[in-house]
Amino acid sequence: MVNQxxxxxxxxxxxxxxxxxxxxxxxxxxxxDEDFAARVATATQLNVAxxxxxxxxxxxxxxxxxxxxxxxxxxWQWQGLPAVSMxxxxxxxxxVLSGFSMQVEDDRVTMGFGQxxxxxxxxxxxxxxxxxxxxxxxxxxxxxxxxxxxALQQQQQESSTQLAQYLLKSSxxxxxxxxxxxxxxxxxxxxxxxxxxxxxxxxLQREINAMDDGYTAVTE
Amino acid sequence: MFEKRDEQLxxxxxxxxxxxxxxxxxxxxxxxxxxxxxMTGTPHDAADLMQDIFIAVFKSLSNFRGDGSFxxxxxxxxxxxxxxxxxxxxxxxxxxDSEELSCERPTPEHSLMSxxxxxxxxHAMQRLPLAQRAVIxxxxxxxxxxxxxxEQLGLSSNTVKSRLYSALSKLKLDLxxxxx
Numbered sequence: 001m002v003n004q005x006x007x008x009x010x011x012x013x014x015x016x017x018x019x020x021x022x023x024x025x026x027x028x029x030x031x032x033d034e035d036f037a038a039r040v041a042t043a044t045q046l047n048v049a050x051x052x053x054x055x056x057x058x059x060x061x062x063x064x065x066x067x068x069x070x071x072x073x074x075x076w077q078w079q080g081l082p083a084v085s086m087x088x089x090x091x092x093x094x095x096v097l098s099g100f101s102m103q104v105e106d107d108r109v110t111m112g113f114g115q116x117x118x119x120x121x122x123x124x125x126x127x128x129x130x131x132x133x134x135x136x137x138x139x140x141x142x143x144x145x146x147x148x149x150x151a152l153q154q155q156q157q158e159s160s161t162q163l164a165q166y167l168l169k170s171s172x173x174x175x176x177x178x179x180x181x182x183x184x185x186x187x188x189x190x191x192x193x194x195x196x197x198x199x200x201x202x203x204l205q206r207e208i209n210a211m212d213d214g215y216t217a218v219t220e
Numbered sequence: 221m222f223e224k225r226d227e228q229l230x231x232x233x234x235x236x237x238x239x240x241x242x243x244x245x246x247x248x249x250x251x252x253x254x255x256x257x258x259m260t261g262t263p264h265d266a267a268d269l270m271q272d273i274f275i276a277v278f279k280s281l282s283n284f285r286g287d288g289s290f291x292x293x294x295x296x297x298x299x300x301x302x303x304x305x306x307x308x309x310x311x312x313x314x315x316x317d318s319e320e321l322s323c324e325r326p327t328p329e330h331s332l333m334s335x336x337x338x339x340x341x342x343h344a345m346q347r348l349p350l351a352q353r354a355v356i357x358x359x360x361x362x363x364x365x366x367x368x369x370x371e372q373l374g375l376s377s378n379t380v381k382s383r384l385y386s387a388l389s390k391l392k393l394d395l396x397x398x399x400x
Contacts, residue, residue, distance in 0.1 A: 011381055015365045042392040046360045049341045055254045056263045063245055066274040067238050
């Protein structure tokens with residue numbers, strides 16, 4: 001049975017949802033009802049106007065003002081934080097309850113569950129260890145001192161030898177220089193003596209010559 | 221290239237992608253601007269309303285759940301912003317079913333419209349109360365069904381139809397007068 005109500009048919013027509021029977025009834029109503037037909041005509045006119053509607057061109061408007069950049073969430077607002085906190089807490093509880101232990105030795109990390117943490121050495125062991133270390137240290141020092149003393153002694157001997165050699169060498173040199181000076185002095189004395197004797201001889205010769213000249217004159 | 225769906229653009233815009241938001245605006249700005257012209261009667265007010273609408277849409281973008289079409293959601297916000305627009309203009313006037321919210325005289329901006337029919341129609345629509353104008357706008361220009369309009373305006377389908385019939389009766393007379 002077709003709904004003949006004008007409002008219903010008009011609504012269906014506007015929604016473009018008329019069935020074949022409703023379309024027939026709608027068209028019949030358009031013919032018989034003048035007011036209905038006028039309403040349909042106005043609606044059609046509006047539909048056409050809507051399709052052909054022209055407006056002024058789009059003005060330049062500030063689109064940037066419509067964009068409000070969302071704030072970047074802070075690291076403590078990260079949604080995974082509660083889950084990570086929960087997981088860390090659970091892990092900590094497991095570690096405590098299971099006797100988790102961790103040991104760092106010689107650049108190695110050892111981890112384990114259900115192990116008691118190994119106890120440290122006793123006081124006596126520590127004392128013995130310290131005594132051993134001190135003994136080793138003393139021996140090492142002793143050896144080093146001995147070596148140092150030997151080195152010093154050897155260095156001292158070398159220095160003494162060098163000094164004696166130097167003294168001997170320097171004495172010889174001085175003596176040699178003294179003798180040279182003595183020889184030079186003697187030579188100079190000899191030269192002086194020779195010159196003296198030469199002069200004496202020359203003087204004597206002159207006297208002899210003079211005596212010869214006098215004798216000649218007397219004889220003549 | 222394939223155009224991205226509205227939902228994809230919304231998702232990217234919510235992550236701070238400005239380009240996606242501008243693409244979404246570009247898709248709907250003409251329709252919203254024309255809506256603004258028909259609802260306010262002047263290009264200047266229409267531009268203000270358009271900006272107002274898109275700001276409101278962006279602020280509420282995270283509330284869009286994708287139950288219906290983005291277009292329907294957009295026009296619902298547009299309707300509320302339009303009511304707010306008139307409330308700011310005339311704070312003491314009740315909005316729904318008010319006859320006083322019509323613009324009796326064409327503004328100078330009407331002459332900017334190139335088409336006489338569009339000009340007449342815009343002028344005639346300004347004489348309608350805002351509530352009836354909104355129904356005409358959504359039905360004939362937004363191409364929404366009565367059910368969709370009822371949902372957008374928060375009314376019953378029968379009330380929407382009743383307002384439409386009243387608006388059509390008034391428009392019929394006004395358009396006859398306009399066309400002489």
